[in-house]
Amino acid sequence: MAKTLFCTSLLYRSTMEHKRAVAEFCGNVELCNHTARVVFSDPYRVSQYNHWTSPYLDRDVEAVTEDNCLKIEIAELKSQFCERGQALIHGDLHTGSVMVTLDSTQVIDPEFVFYGPMGFDIGAFLGNLILAYFAQDGHANQRNDRKSYKEWILRTLEETWTLFHKKFTALWDQHKGGSGEAYIPEIYNNPEIQQLAQQKFMKDLFHDTLRYGAAKMIRIGGLWVWPMLRILNQLRMPENEQLREQRALEFAKMLLKERRKFQAMAEVVSAIPNLHL
């Protein structure tokens, strides 16, 4: 993620190379359009096709559709997703797209790839981890309370951002005399301004990551995929399942609206409620 996002951005490329690369990928119209609709619009409108949340989450859906602040935030994300060609992103980087063995990591399903905002990829992955955390109690039983697995998820959440941050800024430091034209060395020519630029960029990227992650959580955990899977699998609706969907939704809403109060991923991890549902 650090390599792909860094090396396809203006931090590594000239404005000319970047523009040419954006042009090469801007034909991916249909799938971008699909994502824009299912992530940033469908969860916020009452649709006759969405049977999945009803009747269990009727009041939660209503609360979302009446939350002006949330819907303004989502509109800004949608426009940014469609307008901002910051770097080459995977476009559907949920945890199910990442295949791992002990010595190999492969990412599948590149059909959504286009030039978009970096935070959409990082957020998709981290948002999925948070959802996985919320889901664990549903898999717990007397033999395994999933406590250590839940701890592993939270650790992975924090470490993923920390490692991304470390690798991304290391690439930046390594290539700062190179051809990247966002901060050309003749102008950003002293350690103080280089540090300021990097801190500002990484802080903005962190908050972008949180809000895109939250948007993906709302779609998947609260208002679409989870409830749909529950019904498709003809699961009874245990009360706790409903509560988990509600709590995931509430946490995501908070993260989207109040992201600026978080300065580090450890603070986000601390804010995730331990439900024991």
Added chain:
Amino acid sequence: MAKTLFCTSLLYRSTMEHKRAVAEFCGNVELCNHTARVVFSDPYRVSQYNHWTSPYLDRDVEAVTEDNCLKIEIAELKSQFCERGQALIHGDLHTGSVMVTLDSTQVIDPEFVFYGPMGFDIGAFLGNLILAYFAQDGHANQRNDRKSYKEWILRTLEETWTLFHKKFTALWDQHKGGSGEAYIPEIYNNPEIQQLAQQKFMKDLFHDTLRYGAAKMIRIGGLWVWPMLRILNQLRMPENEQLREQRALEFAKMLLKERRKFQAMAEVVSAIPNLHL
């Protein structure tokens, strides 16, 4: 400006139409690259090719190259200029590109056209008006003190934004049941959220306009074009000419860094110093 920017944005177009339109114009690589360089980079580096500011503005150039806050702002503008395909913009909309008679207005030089941030066009035009204001005292003489012309410029500055705001939001209101997908009517479905969305959008656009306008003023008035014209025309360097270049530069730097303190164009107009130089 209101029509072109509105009708080529996601406020009027579906995400699909918008993406296709961006694709159509993204081949304009060389001229975008030229603008990115001359507006957002050249004025901030000490270049052997820039004889124009030396020695009269040596200290001012030095102050700019040492202003970390200013340079961070400019870097963000440069990246946004290269990354954000918000609407179809003219790309070089200085006042010299606008041809007017009593009953016709024509805009020339469309070769820079591409999908970029709306504020770049509006800012270019308004920034030029502010520079024209600063320049007037240089043309004043005993027969004409240019007072009424200066007042006309300030009035035009305010009226241009006011009229743009009025026409743009009128188009928005007129088409809010249409195919635009930034704020689809099913979701943004009550007068309160529609008003909130519009206010937020217009406020962001206003501040974007101020910062792009300031960036163009720095390039044209302070650090490149004006000083160059002065020398190319083999003008003596009257002390006042130098002062005008300095004051234009100082005002632009303030506007770029402190734009958020302005809520309306009338406040910007009030902040423009009356120099009598």
